[in-house]
Amino acid sequence: MNSLEGQFLVAMPDMGDERFAESVILLVGHGQEGAMGLVVNHELANLRFADVLDELDLGDPDAVIRLPDSIRQRAVMRGGPVEKGRGFVLHSSDYHSGNTYPVTSGVSLTATVDVLKAMAFGPAPRSSLFALGCCGWSAGQLENEIGNNGWLTAPFSRELVFETPVQDRYEAALASLHITRATLSPDAGHA
Numbered sequence: 668m669n670s671l672e673g674q675f676l677v678a679m680p681d682m683g684d685e686r687f688a689e690s691v692i693l694l695v696g697h698g699q700e701g702a703m704g705l706v707v708n709h710e711l712a713n714l715r716f717a718d719v720l721d722e723l724d725l726g727d728p729d730a731v732i733r734l735p736d737s738i739r740q741r742a743v744m745r746g747g748p749v750e751k752g753r754g755f756v757l758h759s760s761d762y763h764s765g766n767t768y769p770v771t772s773g774v775s776l777t778a779t780v781d782v783l784k785a786m787a788f789g790p791a792p793r794s795s796l797f798a799l800g801c802c803g804w805s806a807g808q809l810e811n812e813i814g815n816n817g818w819l820t821a822p823f824s825r826e827l828v829f830e831t832p833v834q835d836r837y838e839a840a841l842a843s844l845h846i847t848r849a850t851l852s853p854d855a856g857h858a
Contacts, residue, residue, distance in 0.1 A: 671809075672697040673771030675821040676704060677840045680851060682817060686748050691821075691840045692802055693757065693828060695770045702804040705746040705755055705776075707796060707828050708836035716741035716786070716797060719754070725784055738787055742833060746798030755798050756782045757828060762792035771823050794829040819844060 676692040692704040717739035719725075746755055755778045760769065762785060767777045785791050804812070812818055821843050831839045841847055 670697045671702070671820055673774075673823050675707075675823065675827070675840055675843075676809075676813075677819040677821050677837070677844070679816055679818060680848075687802075689837045691827070691836050692747070693770070693823070695755075695757075695768070695776050695801075697809070699806060701806050702802075702809045704802045705757060705796075705798045706744060706802065707757070707798075708833055708840075709745045710742045710833055711745050711799065714743045714799075715739065716743060719743060719783065719797070719799075720787055723780060723783070725780060725787065734787060741786075741797065744796060744798035744833075746800040747802035749801050749803045751800040753800065754778065754780075754783065755801055756786070756792075756795055757798070758782065758792035758795040759829075762790075762795075773825060774823075774828070794825075796828055 671694050674694055676690075676694060678687050678690045682688050682690075689708075690706050691708040692706050694702055694704040696703040717734065755776060757770070757774060757776055760773050760775050762777070762782065763775065764777055764779065764781050766779045766781070767775045769775050782792070783797070786795055786797070813820065821840050824843060827836055827839050827843070838848070841851060
């Protein structure tokens with residue numbers, strides 16, 4: 668199978684693992700040794716970006732309090748069940764540190780605190796999404812799950828990650844494949 672890095676995985680309706688029900692995952696890495704991705708459409712309900720800044724002591728508490736609500740109240744995404752305490756930031760490629768990994772055209776991944784500081788206090792990437800945890804597959808595991816009708820693959824869309832409201836991302840990913848929930852069948856054929 669060719670690398671799916673930079674593409675979306677869209678969970679099928681009969682996804683056996685409830686942690687991934689109705690998930691849209693951006694694959695940030697995919698090769699012979701396995702795959703890694705971030706769920707981009709499930710928020711952590713009781714956690715906001717300011718909570719993470721406070722927890723990591725990433726700024727003077729008074730400065731954090733003075734941040735605009737648009738920054739303080741940013742959603743924190745549930746990136747996946749692996750390394751749930753580790754943060755990952757998908758962002759526009761206008762931000763770069765020594766630890767930035769290019770994912771696809773115009774989008775990179777950084778998993779160090781410097782990007783969190785930049786998001787809060789500047790200079791911030793033009794677009795960003797912060798997630799705790801990630802998804803991981805061992806060699807051949809993802810290919811097997813796709814072959815067993817667990818996932819659809821969809822082309823990357825910058826708008827879906829950074830502009831589409833979180834609650835609409837699953838439907839938007841399906842729409843990019845010209846299907847809807849109503850037309851999506853849990854049954855698959857194999858030729």
